[in-house]
Amino acid sequence: MGEPRWYRELVRDAYGLTIRIDRMLVETQSPFQKIAVFENAVLGRVMTLDGAMMLTERDEPNYHEMLVHPAIFAHPQPRRVLVIGGGDGGALREIVKHPEVEEAVLCEIDPAVIEAARAHLPFTAEGFASPKARVHVGDGVEFIRAHKASFDVILVDSTDPKGFAEGLFRAPFYEDVKRALRTPGIFVQQTESPWYEDVDWPRAYAELGKIFAGVYPYGAAIPMYPTGYWTFAFASDQLDPWNQYDPGRAARLTGLKYYAPEHQRAAFALPAAAARRLKAL
Structure with a gap:
C-alpha cells in the first residue's frame, strides 16, 4: 500500500483541517468550481468545493x-x-x-x-x-x-x-x-x-x-x-x-x-x- 492521501484546508497559512482520504469517489471540474467527494472512516462521506469544506456526513x-x-x-x-x-x-x-x-x-x-x-x-x-x-x-x-x-x-x-x-x-x-x-x-x-x-x-x-x-x-x-x-x-x-x-x-x-x-x-x-x-x- 502507498502513502495515504490527505485533504487539507489551511486557514491563513497558520493552521487548518486535515482529513485522510480513504477513498476518492469523484473529483471533477465543472464550469463553476472543482467538486470532490471522498470517504473517511470517522467522518463518513465528505464534499469539498474548490478545496473548501462543504459538508461531512458526521456534522x-x-x-x-x-x-x-x-x-x-x-x-x-x-x-x-x-x-x-x-x-x-x-x-x-x-x-x-x-x-x-x-x-x-x-x-x-x-x-x-x-x-x-x-x-x-x-x-x-x-x-x-x-x-x-x-x-x-x-x-x-x-x-x-x-x-x-x-x-x-x-x-x-x-x-x-x-x-x-x-x-x-x-x-x-x-x-x-x-x-x-x-x-x-x-x-x-x-x-x-x-x-x-x-x-x-x-x-x-x-x-x-x-x-x-x-x-x-x-x-x-x-x-x-x-x-x-x-x-x-x-x-x-x-x-x-x-x-x-x-x-x-x-x-x-x-x-x-x-x-x-x-x-x-x-x-x-x-x-x-x-x-x-x-x-x-
Whole structure:
C-alpha cells in the first residue's frame, strides 16, 4: 500500500483541517468550481468545493437543520419555500420534513453539484425524491428577480461571498428577495464565521439592515467548518424568530440531530465580541 492521501484546508497559512482520504469517489471540474467527494472512516462521506469544506456526513445536520428550522418554525404558514444554492440537497431534506410545507423549490447554479450529491451523498440527496421538491438549475439572482411575491420563506445555502456567489450578499439581491417574499415572509442566509476581527462578516448584516425592518443573527457549532462556529442571518419585515413560534410544532418534528426547541432562543445569543461588532454597525 502507498502513502495515504490527505485533504487539507489551511486557514491563513497558520493552521487548518486535515482529513485522510480513504477513498476518492469523484473529483471533477465543472464550469463553476472543482467538486470532490471522498470517504473517511470517522467522518463518513465528505464534499469539498474548490478545496473548501462543504459538508461531512458526521456534522452536516448541524448546518442544514440550523439553516432551515428556525425560519420555518417561526413562520405561521410556510407553504412555499425556496432555497438558493444547496445543491447537495441537505436543506431540501430538512424543508420537506415540515407538514405545513406544500412545495420546496431549489435553485442551484451548478448541475454538477446536484449530480455528485445524487450519486454519492444519499444522506443529503434524499430530499430530491420528495413529491414536494422542485429543482431548477440556473442563476439564483435571476430566479429571484423572476418570482415576485412567490415564497413564504427564502433560504440562501451558498458558498462564501466570493466569485459567482458574491452577488448573493449585496443589497440589490436582498431587495429582489424582499420582492419575492409573500407577506409575512422570512429570509435566512449563512453569514460565515465571526471569529476574525479583520474579516468583514458583518457586511451582510449592514446590507440586510438597509432592506429589512428586523435582522436577527444566530449561530451554530459546525466542527468541520473553519473555527467550528458559524453564523446565520434571519431577516423579515413582519416576523421575528419568536412571536409566531409554536413549540408544539417543533416538538412534533422528531428525529433531528442538532436543532432542539431551545435553540430557537439560545442560538440567537452570539458570542459577546461578535454581538458588539454588530451593534457597532
